[in-house]
Amino acid sequence: MISVQNLSFQYAAGNAIQFPDFTVTRGEHCLLLGESGSGKTTLLHLLGGLLRHYSGSLKIEDTELAQLSEASLDRFRGQNIGFIFQRNHLINALTVEKNLMMAPYLAGLKIESERITEVLSGLGLAEKRKSRVTQLSHGQAQRVAIARAVLNKPSIIFADEPTSALDDKNCERVIHLLMDVANQHQSTLLVATHDQRLKDKISNQVRLSSL
Numbered sequence: 001m002i003s004v005q006n007l008s009f010q011y012a013a014g015n016a017i018q019f020p021d022f023t024v025t026r027g028e029h030c031l032l033l034g035e036s037g038s039g040k041t042t043l044l045h046l047l048g049g050l051l052r053h054y055s056g057s058l059k060i061e062d063t064e065l066a067q068l069s070e071a072s073l074d075r076f077r078g079q080n081i082g083f084i085f086q087r088n089h090l091i092n093a094l095t096v097e098k099n100l101m102m103a104p105y106l107a108g109l110k111i112e113s114e115r116i117t118e119v120l121s122g123l124g125l126a127e128k129r130k131s132r133v134t135q136l137s138h139g140q141a142q143r144v145a146i147a148r149a150v151l152n153k154p155s156i157i158f159a160d161e162p163t164s165a166l167d168d169k170n171c172e173r174v175i176h177l178l179m180d181v182a183n184q185h186q187s188t189l190l191v192a193t194h195d196q197r198l199k200d201k202i203s204n205q206v207r208l209s210s211l
């Protein structure tokens, strides 16, 4: 499903970052651990095709990402990958519903109102559908970001530090929510974190070494 071999990446300014070899099979959950600056976000961005021009091999579903054109990569990402960023990247000027509609729209998929209802209900957000993002609590906004990431039923979910800013109770809630939504569609879940509280939650772990 996800396969990384001899992978390295170099920002225009900076040393090459070398990543360990690993594979994650379909439906598996995996933690990507490493200290600040070890390259967790960089790896997620490479896996999601947001960064290109790597050396080595990076395959998703037997597709070497470097071989996809920019346009194919955009489509591939929109249809197969759900991203949960550290900051939620919701559009403040839009309602919850309109923020969610962006996901199928950007992936070139049909916008299905029932699917939005289903996902919002599942995350306890049904009554917030017409609210503006600015009217939500931090935890609610984070759940909207999770809703947007899973709306297209992606086969892979990447989450970048989804819990580091949360107290223990909400940390527990968010990680279980992510695992539950991943399990609903047998999605592969890869969580990048340096949050020690998650270490006992997902036993499959890949550790990035410090630079």
Ligand SMILES: Nc1ncnc2c1ncn2[C@@H]1O[C@H](COP(=O)(O)OP(=O)(O)OP(=O)(O)O)[C@@H](O)[C@H]1O
Residues within 6 Å of the ligand: 011, 012, 013, 014, 017, 034, 035, 036, 037, 038, 039, 040, 041, 042, 043, 194, 211
């Ligand atoms: N746009 C960039 N240009 C140059 N170097 C960068 C850029 N983004 C990140 N880096 C460098 O790449 C290395 C890996 O950064 P990255 O953000 O992937 O680490 P991280 O493990 O996600 O860190 P954190 O846990 O603090 O978010 C760091 O040394 C960082 O300074």
